[in-house]
Amino acid sequence: METVAAKQPEYPEEGTVPLLELRDIKKRYGALEALKGVSLHVKRAEILALLGDNGAGKSTLVKIISGVVPPDAGSMFWEGRPVTLKSHAEATALGIETIYQDSALVDSLTVARNIFLGRELVGPFGFMHHRKMRAIASDVLQTIVAIEGIDSPDKLVGSLSGGQKQAVAIARAVYFKRTLLVLDEPTSALAVRATEALFEYLRTLRSQGLSSILVTHNLYDAYRICDRFIILSHGELVFEASRSETSVAELTERVSRS
Numbered sequence: 001m002e003t004v005a006a007k008q009p010e011y012p013e014e015g016t017v018p019l020l021e022l023r024d025i026k027k028r029y030g031a032l033e034a035l036k037g038v039s040l041h042v043k044r045a046e047i048l049a050l051l052g053d054n055g056a057g058k059s060t061l062v063k064i065i066s067g068v069v070p071p072d073a074g075s076m077f078w079e080g081r082p083v084t085l086k087s088h089a090e091a092t093a094l095g096i097e098t099i100y101q102d103s104a105l106v107d108s109l110t111v112a113r114n115i116f117l118g119r120e121l122v123g124p125f126g127f128m129h130h131r132k133m134r135a136i137a138s139d140v141l142q143t144i145v146a147i148e149g150i151d152s153p154d155k156l157v158g159s160l161s162g163g164q165k166q167a168v169a170i171a172r173a174v175y176f177k178r179t180l181l182v183l184d185e186p187t188s189a190l191a192v193r194a195t196e197a198l199f200e201y202l203r204t205l206r207s208q209g210l211s212s213i214l215v216t217h218n219l220y221d222a223y224r225i226c227d228r229f230i231i232l233s234h235g236e237l238v239f240e241a242s243r244s245e246t247s248v249a250e251l252t253e254r255v256s257r258s
């Protein structure tokens with residue numbers, strides 16, 4: 001990653017430092033330029049939609065934000081400070097949580113154990129606090145994510161559907177309250193009720209000052225929940241607008257034209 005642009009960015013007014021800023025991010029896979037210099041920012045307490053047709057570069061950008069893939073060039077700022085993410089763990093440590101359909105869950109462990117994976121609660125004698133983890137897992141699943149079909153935190157994750165697995169990953173992010181939640185096609189495998197519960201939760205996070213990036217092909221969902229919209233096309237940012245500046249019709253037209 002280039003360090004040239006790693007000097008502190010300047011923000012015109014106090015309090016306007018974005019939570020996350022990307023500048024001129026480039027990524028190439030062999031001859032293919034997946035990202036051709038993308039600059040964007042995520043404000044505090046906003047839900048940003050990352051839109052674009054298949055192959056536009058959305059997932060590549062998500063992987064860069066979550067530390068899974070290093071950019072070839074460009075710089076990244078977290079709360080105004082330059083950062084270089086060398087691993088997914090470093091992104092997590094900053095407060096970035098990414099939800100994919102199969103978000104690094106362990107099939108052979110229970111739902112409760114997956115929610116606390118790597119951050120297990122330990123009781124007074126140094127043993128894992130299973131009862132407490134199960135109780136919290138149950139609570140998070142029922143009250144926040146409202147997943148049908150996960151009736152017990154003791155279910156093995158391997159026995160869940162794609163949508164239910166995704167819900168477990170969301171429940172994990174929800175419980176550990178990340179500063180930035182990145183959701184890559186979160187509703188594609190979710191039932192209607194779970195989608196509504198997720199959106200309600202994203203609104204709650206926003207009201208608490210936390211931010212989310214929603215990657216989706218569903219422009220109606222995006223328009224319902226997001227504050228700002230960014231469209232990528234062939235590795236370039238081609239459109240950016242806030243909710244009041246655009247409409248579902250315009251987003252549809254621009255994505256299909258891209």
Ligand SMILES: Nc1ncnc2c1ncn2[C@@H]1O[C@H](COP(=O)(O)OP(=O)(O)OP(=O)(O)O)[C@@H](O)[C@H]1O
Binds near residue numbers: 059061
């Ligand atoms: N690991 C990889 N190796 C080679 N090419 C890749 C790799 N990952 C992505 N690409 C290519 O980079 C381009 C951008 O892909 P990316 O997955 O970021 O797009 P996307 O906008 O997320 O698409 P979709 O909506 O279909 O998921 C595509 O042309 C894709 O084929």
